[in-house]
Amino acid sequence: MPAHIIDGKSIAAAMREDIARRVQLLPEDQRPGLAVVLIGEDPASMSYVTAKERACTAAGMHSEDIRLPVSTSQQDLLQLIDELNNRDSIHGILVQLPLPAHIDPDAVIHAIDPCKDVDAFHPENLGHMVMGSPRFLPCTPHGIVHLLQKADVPLAGAHAVIVGRSNIVGKPLANMLLQRNCNATVTVCHTGTRDLASHTLQADILVAAAGRPGLITPDMIKPGAAVIDVGVNRITDTSRKRGYRLAGDVDFAAASAVAGWITPVPGGVGPMTITMLLENTLRSAIAAADNEDPINVP
Ligand SMILES: NC(=O)C1=CN([C@@H]2O[C@H](COP(=O)(O)OP(=O)(O)OC[C@H]3O[C@@H](n4cnc5c(N)ncnc54)[C@H](OP(=O)(O)O)[C@@H]3O)[C@@H](O)[C@H]2O)C=CC1
Numbered sequence: 001m002p003a004h005i006i007d008g009k010s011i012a013a014a015m016r017e018d019i020a021r022r023v024q025l026l027p028e029d030q031r032p033g034l035a036v037v038l039i040g041e042d043p044a045s046m047s048y049v050t051a052k053e054r055a056c057t058a059a060g061m062h063s064e065d066i067r068l069p070v071s072t073s074q075q076d077l078l079q080l081i082d083e084l085n086n087r088d089s090i091h092g093i094l095v096q097l098p099l100p101a102h103i104d105p106d107a108v109i110h111a112i113d114p115c116k117d118v119d120a121f122h123p124e125n126l127g128h129m130v131m132g133s134p135r136f137l138p139c140t141p142h143g144i145v146h147l148l149q150k151a152d153v154p155l156a157g158a159h160a161v162i163v164g165r166s167n168i169v170g171k172p173l174a175n176m177l178l179q180r181n182c183n184a185t186v187t188v189c190h191t192g193t194r195d196l197a198s199h200t201l202q203a204d205i206l207v208a209a210a211g212r213p214g215l216i217t218p219d220m221i222k223p224g225a226a227v228i229d230v231g232v233n234r235i236t237d238t239s240r241k242r243g244y245r246l247a248g249d250v251d252f253a254a255a256s257a258v259a260g261w262i263t264p265v266p267g268g269v270g271p272m273t274i275t276m277l278l279e280n281t282l283r284s285a286i287a288a289a290d291n292e293d294p295i296n297v298p
């Protein structure tokens with residue numbers, strides 16, 4: 001039987017409707033506000049940032065779109081973050097990564113007020129998550145867990161194998177799946193892993209987050225496994241108007257014949273990432289209205 005395709009686009013759309021409904025319940029002066037900061041003109045980053053802003057506006061939130069030249073100094077960026085930290089109409093601050101080489105991403109992440117850190121990249125928020133009482137959950141891992149739950153993929157006792165150990169996907173996802181509410185057993189693979197396929201073949205849940213198109217072939221998948229493809233890779237394709245097509249890290253057509261569940265690219269994890277960003281921004285705004293720490297907002 002071919003795999004059940006987990007439709008991230010429609011699961012995200014339903015969640016965004018619910019978020020928009022909750023936004024409407026707030027008085028006008030408590031309208032959630034998200035500041036998105038993009039330095040430079042990387043085409044992929046520009047398209048993600050535009051998608052975030054559109055989703056924000058569609059949900060009835062305020063979106064502050066700040067685009068700065070690649071020559072922006074670290075000092076100027078830190079000063080902008082300080083100003084956004086202090087602006088009451090802004091409840092979430094997202095600085096799009098990667099940053100130009102002359103800016104230290106750690107310094108930027110540290111500078112964001114942890115109560116406005118809707119990416120959940122600040123060490124204080126990572127710490128809360130690891131300890132099992134999160135303030136904000138990181139958007140992509142949270143989106144992945146939500147997709148698995150929506151698709152009724154059993155998590156408790158499952159062996160989850162994650163390919164990739166980045167700070168924004170692999171590491172936080174490993175931690176979330178490890179928490180008691182998921183109760184999975186977790187393996188994390190990376191470029192130092194010996195015999196990748198021997199690990200992926202053990203996976204009840206296989207998450208590919210390497211940014212390598214075609215890395216996961218059907219012979220690396222245990223029959224019936226849930227395969228989550230996080231990779232978003234632009235492949236040059238002159239037959240397309242845009243000049244490229246998108247591909248995940250998984251050979252989708254072939255993997256669909258082996259897997260029990262699979263997420264497509266596009267239309268899988270990506271739309272969920274943006275949805276969780278809206279969810280975090282809404283929770284932050286509700287907390288601010290009550291003069292509360294978002295950690296106390298369910
Ligand atoms: N859909 C979404 O919402 C999102 C999608 N993405 C996409 O997910 C992908 C990963 O992003 P990100 O985590 O930021 O990427 P990074 O480049 O920061 O990390 C990639 C990780 O994959 C590992 N890796 C790379 N190649 C291999 C290989 N051949 N075998 C085993 N491990 C490998 C690397 O190992 P090592 O540490 O040893 O170098 C590294 O840990 C990208 O395609 C990105 O565009 C990212 C964020 C959100």
Ligand SMILES: Nc1nc(=O)c2c([nH]1)NC[C@@H]1CN(c3ccc(C(=O)N[C@@H](CCC(=O)O)C(=O)O)cc3)C=[N+]21
Pocket residue numbers: 047048051094095096097098119139140232246265266267268269270271273274
């Ligand atoms: N501070 C910060 N926070 C991030 O969350 C962050 C970041 N920096 N830097 C880059 C990565 C990547 N990322 C994606 C978000 C949505 C899609 C997405 O919506 N993808 C669509 C397709 C988009 C397209 O057409 O190009 C899909 O998969 O269906 C993809 C990737 C967030 N990231």
